[in-house]
Amino acid sequence: xxxxxxxxxxxxxxxxxxxxxxxxxxxxxxxxxxxxxxxxxxxxxxxxxxxxxxxxxxxxxxxxxxxxxxxxxxxxxxxxxxxxxxxxxxxxx
Amino acid sequence: xxxxxxxxxxxxxxxxxxxxxxxxxxxxxxxxxxxxxxxxxxxxxxxxxxxxxxxxxxxxxxxxxxxxxxxxxxxxxxxxxxxxxxxxxxxxxxxxxxxxxxxxxxxxxxxxxxxxxxxxxxxxxxxxxxxxxxxxxxxxxxxxxxxxxxxxxxxxxxxxxxxxxxxxxxxxxxxxxxxxxxxxxxxxxxxxxxxxxxxxxxxxxxxxxxxxxxxxxxxxxxxxxxxxxxxxxxxxxxxxxxxxxxxxxxxxxxxxxxxxxxxxxxxxxxxxxxxxxxxxxxxxxxxxxxxxxxxxxxxxxxxxxxxxxxx
Ligand SMILES: [Fe+2]
Ligand SMILES: [Fe+2]
Numbered sequence: 001x002x003x004x005x006x007x008x009x010x011x012x013x014x015x016x017x018x019x020x021x022x023x024x025x026x027x028x029x030x031x032x033x034x035x036x037x038x039x040x041x042x043x044x045x046x047x048x049x050x051x052x053x054x055x056x057x058x059x060x061x062x063x064x065x066x067x068x069x070x071x072x073x074x075x076x077x078x079x080x081x082x083x084x085x086x087x088x089x090x091x092x093x
Numbered sequence: 094x095x096x097x098x099x100x101x102x103x104x105x106x107x108x109x110x111x112x113x114x115x116x117x118x119x120x121x122x123x124x125x126x127x128x129x130x131x132x133x134x135x136x137x138x139x140x141x142x143x144x145x146x147x148x149x150x151x152x153x154x155x156x157x158x159x160x161x162x163x164x165x166x167x168x169x170x171x172x173x174x175x176x177x178x179x180x181x182x183x184x185x186x187x188x189x190x191x192x193x194x195x196x197x198x199x200x201x202x203x204x205x206x207x208x209x210x211x212x213x214x215x216x217x218x219x220x221x222x223x224x225x226x227x228x229x230x231x232x233x234x235x236x237x238x239x240x241x242x243x244x245x246x247x248x249x250x251x252x253x254x255x256x257x258x259x260x261x262x263x264x265x266x267x268x269x270x271x272x273x274x275x276x277x278x279x280x281x282x283x284x285x286x287x288x289x290x291x292x293x294x295x296x297x298x299x300x301x302x303x304x305x306x307x308x309x310x311x312x313x314x315x316x317x318x319x320x321x322x323x324x325x326x327x328x329x330x331x332x333x334x335x336x337x338x339x340x341x342x343x344x345x346x347x348x349x350x351x352x353x354x355x356x357x358x359x360x361x362x363x364x365x366x367x368x369x370x371x372x373x374x375x376x377x378x379x380x381x382x383x384x385x386x387x388x389x390x391x392x393x394x395x396x397x398x399x400x401x402x403x404x
Contacts, residue, residue: 003189004395006182023245024179026188028391029398040175043168044252060118 006055007033009040011047019051027052109310114240117183125309128302129239130184131200132311137177138195138202142376144170146210147219155213162259163216169256173249180241196381204362205292207370214267214274214281220260222282222289222327228253229323230293238310261330268335275335282331283339290354291362293320299359324352 004026010019022041027033033052042050077083086093101120108115115121144167151167154160178188194200205223210216231253234246267274294300294316306312314322324343331338342355364370 003187004391022248023176023241024182025175028394029401032394032398040172043165043172 004028007052008055009037010051012049109238115238116240126184130186133177133181134191134200137174140170140174142202142206150216166256169252176245176248180245183241204365205288207365207372208288209372212277212281214277217260217263218281218285220256222285224253224256226289226292226323229319233313279336282336286339287357290357324354
């Protein structure tokens with residue numbers, strides 16, 4: 001018999017926050033994955049909402065040392081507010 | 094773009110040196126991966142087997158309050174095992190492989206769980222001393238170099254403090270009771286003190302892997318450092334409780350600003366590690382039976398999922 005598939009679990013800690021990855025678990029299907037996620041990752045009100053997704057359905061970028069994926073954002077300093085010099089006497093900027 | 098292995102190793106070393114975390118898809122030396130799998134698996138197995146000694150008392154807890162607390166505590170330990178299995182699997186092993194290795198005795202779990210719990214006071218003593226020692230071991234591991242392991246440890250440490258406090262409170266309650274109850278507490282502490290000290294592993298001189306593990310940031314303190322810390326933390330707690338720790342050599346050393354204490358019986362330690370402890374066979378047999386008895390549930394759940402998919 002094949003093993004139960006692996007699910008990744010994401011929990012929204014409270015209203016207004018993003019779902020955050022908290023770990024993984026094995027479950028036979030989506031419904032039970034949610035139930036298991038509740039039992040394993042939210043025994044003390046750690047969340048108000050849970051996402052589960054099969055690990056095999058996630059597409060991920062490769063680790064940085066093998067892939068120039070993030071290089072394009074490295075040399076664009078003008079994307080950051082600190083790139084611009086504004087005189088100290090100009091308020092609220 | 095191809096990167097050579099020495100370059101990868103250099104990048105790995107630099108990440109560790111900066112105090113940054115290694116994440117699952119990063120390149121890592123095979124020995125680092127192997128050591129982590131062994132360490133995290135052993136840790137996960139300990140949480141799972143660790144449910145048994147206390148679980149024995151769930152049906153015999155003296156009140157509904159104590160039963161609810163004990164159930165929650167034992168359920169937490171199951172959760173700890175699952176967090177750690179999940180962290181371990183990110184290293185490329187599988188849950189089935191880990192379970193098989195536990196059941197076949199190829200991977201170990203902490204020796205402390207091979208001691209029996211014949212007295213209800215043991216529930217309190219385990220919370221106080223065994224979870225207490227586990228906290229000493231685990232707090233530094235929140236900063237371990239492998240990301241998923243550190244994150245699992247953070248979750249675990251948050252929950253452990255409830256475990257230790259409920260145990261200590263249970264013992265305090267018994268110490269306020271009858272002479273017989275006080276004697277039960279002392280007898281339990283006498284049995285668990287030395288095995289609890291052994292939880293930190295063999296003395297530094299007999300722990301050949303420590304140096305490499307510390308260089309990799311997998312381990313943050315040596316066994317003897319952590320053992321000393323535990324003794325220093327526990328002595329005032331024992332005094333407040335009104336129990337004696339069964340070590341005639343235990344005394345404050347003002348020069349070292351630390352307690353001197355006796356040597357655990359390392360022959361006993363190795364005997365228990367190698368299978369000759371009082372409950373080794375029982376613990377594994379129980380775990381095997383639970384696994385076998387649950388087989389039909391796992392299979393039925395898969396069959397049901399396939400059926401739903403086909404509809
Ligand atoms: Fe635990
Ligand atoms: Fe615990």
